[in-house]
Amino acid sequence: MTTTQDKNSQAAITPGRALQLLKEGNRRFMTGRGEERELMAQVNATRGGQWPFAIILGCIDSRVPSELIFDAGIGDLFNARVAGNFVNGDILGSMEFACELAGAKLVVVLGHTQCGAIKGACDGVELGNLTGMLARLKPAVEGTSSPVEAAERTSANGLFVRDVTVRNVRMALSDIRERSEVLEALERSGAIRLIGALYDVETGSVEFLD
Ligand SMILES: [Zn+2]
Numbered sequence: 126m127t128t129t130q131d132k133n134s135q136a137a138i139t140p141g142r143a144l145q146l147l148k149e150g151n152r153r154f155m156t157g158r159g160e161e162r163e164l165m166a167q168v169n170a171t172r173g174g175q176w177p178f179a180i181i182l183g184c185i186d187s188r189v190p191s192e193l194i195f196d197a198g199i200g201d202l203f204n205a206r207v208a209g210n211f212v213n214g215d216i217l218g219s220m221e222f223a224c225e226l227a228g229a230k231l232v233v234v235l236g237h238t239q240c241g242a243i244k245g246a247c248d249g250v251e252l253g254n255l256t257g258m259l260a261r262l263k264p265a266v267e268g269t270s271s272p273v274e275a276a277e278r279t280s281a282n283g284l285f286v287r288d289v290t291v292r293n294v295r296m297a298l299s300d301i302r303e304r305s306e307v308l309e310a311l312e313r314s315g316a317i318r319l320i321g322a323l324y325d326v327e328t329g330s331v332e333f334l335d
Pocket residue numbers: 184185186208209237239240241242243
């Protein structure tokens with residue numbers, strides 16, 4: 126990925142290959158073998174257009190920057206970021222642009238461990254506009270059964286938080302399919318693939334959820 130994507134290289138990438146590129150990138154990141162990039166040369170190469178191969182819906186968390194953890198460059202990835210990586214109409218519109226109009230082949234919903242938004246939703250935190258935002262994560266909290274019966278359903282319970290995090294990713298994928306006819310049709314035709322993933326802030330590893 127040292128060279129930037131262009132129209133032809135993007136067209137040649139299948140959804141499966143796009144997933145492979147992300148897996149290889151995360152492996153390079155974890156092993157400290159990131160590709161050398163002349164970022165300003167990539168700026169120059171992409172000044173006439175962009176042909177990214179994936180869109181990542183991630184959290185705002187400062188520890189989860191997509192281009193770094195997937196060892197990607199300028200013009201490789203679209204990013205939508207909101208605390209708790211949930212879907213709303215604006216995010217769906219952004220994804221539809223990325224895939225239908227700009228040719229991205231893969232949609233990744235990327236949750237992460239130690240997510241403050243997920244923990245806040247588990248604890249029922251209320252604060253200004255945060256209250257309404259965390260309400261978007263409530264279905265994942267309420268739909269998650271405790272790993273141990275009668276165990277605490279708060280951020281103090283790490284197993285519970287992890288289960289809510291994974292459930293929240295899976296619910297976002299369901300939301301995309303249910304609320305976007307455009308993306309659902311692209312996935313059904315095989316033009317794109319939707320997949321969930323979990324980033325571990327302690328190890329740098331991305332685990333894809335099939
Ligand atoms: Zn987070």
